[in-house]
Amino acid sequence: MATKTKAAKAVDRQAYDVDTEWTKADRRLLAELEAAEALLPDDAPRALLSVRLSVFTDDTTSHVRQELDLRLLAREKGYRVAGVASDLNVSATKVPPWKRKSLGKWLNDRAPEFDHLLFWKLDRFIRNLSDLHVMVQWCERYGKGLVSKSDPIDLSTTVGRIMVTLIGGIAEIEAGNTSTRVASLWEYTKTQSAWLVGKPAYGYRITEGEGGRSVLLVDGNAHKALHWARRMALRGVSARRMALCLVRSGLMSEGLTTTTLLRRLRNPALLGYRTEEHKAGGVRRSRFILGSDGKPIRVAPPVFTQEEFEALQTVLDRRSRKQPTRQPGGATHFLGVIVCADCGGNMRVNKTSNKGRTYSYMRCTGCKAGGHGIPAPDAVYLALARRVLSSLGSYPVQVRQYAEGAEARQEVKRLQEAVSYYMTGLEPGGKFTRTRFAQEQAERTLDTLLSELEAIDPATTQDRWENIHNGQTWQERWDTGGIEAIEEDLRRVGIRCEVTRQKIKGQRAPDVALRVLIPKDVQERLIIREDAFVVEL
Structure with missing residues (x-):
């Protein structure tokens, strides 16, 4: 049977081009919307626009259209656009909002900069009920609004919250049906002698x-x-x-x-x-x-x-050699922290069995033949832990917390209204100028109000992140959590330990030297940023 190499066929759905050009009409509309936004008062509610596409087809609403529609919605509601979180070529089924590159940055680090989260349609935003539940809880916790261009969603009412759950359930069912169809196709192809889809084995x-x-x-x-x-x-x-x-x-x-x-x-x-x-x-x-x-x-x-x-x-x-059973967390501690000074490759611990005995040794993943193996990995771990504790153990443990400025803003507004009331009353012919006693009382009250107003830190009127000391030092935290806690924090902070090995004549084990590299901004990096997006199963 004659055959020919199969040419690559264009698929119906292809990755969306992030650099798609806006049309002149789109640019004109954008300019008009930005001009109208400039007329809004300084205290206008701020909106974050969430734009998402997984794939682009003729039936897909482009990211340009989504952004313009959301800007129109923001103008209609009197919102100032704080930013646009654009995530293209991202699946809403596989990637929740807080893990998307653009939107995740806003939700995790820039939450104080917006008041409402706008999206074009719920299935453009989320397609999993558990993810939707987490987002609703997050919005209620941080005082954010969820607004959809195409769905009747309003978290401020009971009916609105019910509608969110109902529409989210429909989106999840639609995504589940798609997954079922794909799984059924794969199960069908497994039973066929013809090669329908998939990548063949090497050879x-x-x-x-x-x-x-x-x-x-x-x-x-x-x-x-x-x-x-x-x-x-x-x-x-x-x-x-x-x-x-x-x-x-x-x-x-x-x-x-x-x-x-x-x-x-x-x-x-x-x-x-x-x-x-x-x-x-x-x-x-x-x-x-x-x-x-x-x-x-x-x-x-x-x-x-x-x-x-x-x-x-x-x-x-x-x-083949029979390897020992793998540990649940892996044999190597401080992976990504302990590196080879010669090539920068990760140092890994290998375990092997011979004649009933198990041997552990640390080797470099980058050097030829693994470099000089270290037969005592635990000694390296202990030396690293001691150096880190001596350098950072006395620092206080700080936890980043979200602080809302709504209460302070209300107090400022109350004081400003009271000050205006007394100042008006103290003007010539005002209600507090009729008697000397009333005037003196009003002046003392006005001085007190002005003092209270000046005592309020303007920063407290804004939503913000605050670093709170939890009463522990890092020494106490690591003494309680053990090596796993130290390992997790060092990797998060970006501390590295370079290992230098020098071969000693006549000895199997090399001479080992450690150089611990601690970033200059280590105190800022050590601040614990708690995960606000925890899915409760």
């Missing part, structure tokens, strides 16, 4: 056969590389050596690791059958998918015969 390429149907053919270069690797494995050549030779020859791409090479050699899909991932006992392997006749479904010509594949697996099994 094959997709071609177009008769009738325009996709079929798999063996890739020539991959076939050559895999059979060469099989012959080398039978001769006892290490996987690391094979990977190096394959990259140098150009048969496999740069960045090939021994793990990737071994995974390719162990893939039963090389026999030409359809497979799926299977996890058993912490080991990830592929297994055959059986058809209605109970036999594996053939989708391509084999790269290896059954005898070649089994002989290769026997050799690989014989040479």
Whole structure:
């Protein structure tokens, strides 16, 4: 059967271009809206506009149209636009609002800068009921309003909150139906001998056969590389050596690791059958998918015969080392904090078993052959913890909290109205000038009001973030939380520890030196910013 390489087809839905140009009409309307906004009073409510697109089609409302519609809505309600959070090529089903690049920055760090969050339609904003619940709670906690251009949403009323939940449920059902259709398509393709969708296993390429149907053919270069690797494995050549030779020859791409090479050699899909991932006992392997006749479904010509594949697996099994069971949090502490001074690569802890004993050693991920291994990782952890405690342990633990200025603004307004009342009454012919006693009383009251007004810090009238000392020092916090707490905070703050290893003649263990790098603004970075978006299950 004659075949030809299948040309890449344009998909109906494609990633939206962030740099899409605005039309002249759009620019004119934007200028008009900005001019009208400039006429608003200084204390006008501030609005943040949320614009989102996952993919762009002819039926999709563009980000330009969404922004202009939201600006029109803001003008209608008398809101001043504080900013536009534009997140394009982002799925509302997969990424909640607080984790989006643009909107997440506003919600997590710039909440004091706006009063209302405007979006074009609820399914443009959110498509998960639990995410919607979290956003509603966040808005109520921080005194923010949620306003939709296309939906009757108003969090200030009970009916409005019910409508939010109802519309959100419909959006989630729609998203769930789409997910179900995609999952059903994948389940269907697994039972077919034709290759309908998906990326084939290494060793094959997709071609177009008769009738325009996709079929798999063996890739020539991959076939050559895999059979060469099989012959080398039978001769006892290490996987690391094979990977190096394959990259140098150009048969496999740069960045090939021994793990990737071994995974390719162990893939039963090389026999030409359809497979799926299977996890058993912490080991990830592929297994055959059986058809209605109970036999594996053939989708391509084999790269290896059954005898070649089994002989290769026997050799690989014989040479593989049984690794200790992985710890839930991983064997390496301070990952991303402890780095190699020579190459900057992360230092990782490897564990291996030999004759019933387990050995741990710290190695560099970037240096050739891992550099000089450190056989006592716990000593490195202890030395790092001691240095950090001596430098930062006495600092107070501060927690960032949100402070609203509404109460202070009301007090300022009350005082200003009272001052105006007494000043008017003290003018010639005013109500407080009729008797000397009334005038003196009014003047004393006015002085008191003015003193109270001057005593109010203008900053307290604004919504803001405040850093509050929680009564602990970092020494006390880390003594309670242990190494896991120190590890989490050092990684968050950006503290690094460079490890230098010097080989000592006649000794297996190298001489180790540590250099702890602490940012100059470490006190600011240490401030704990609590996560306001916690999904309660």
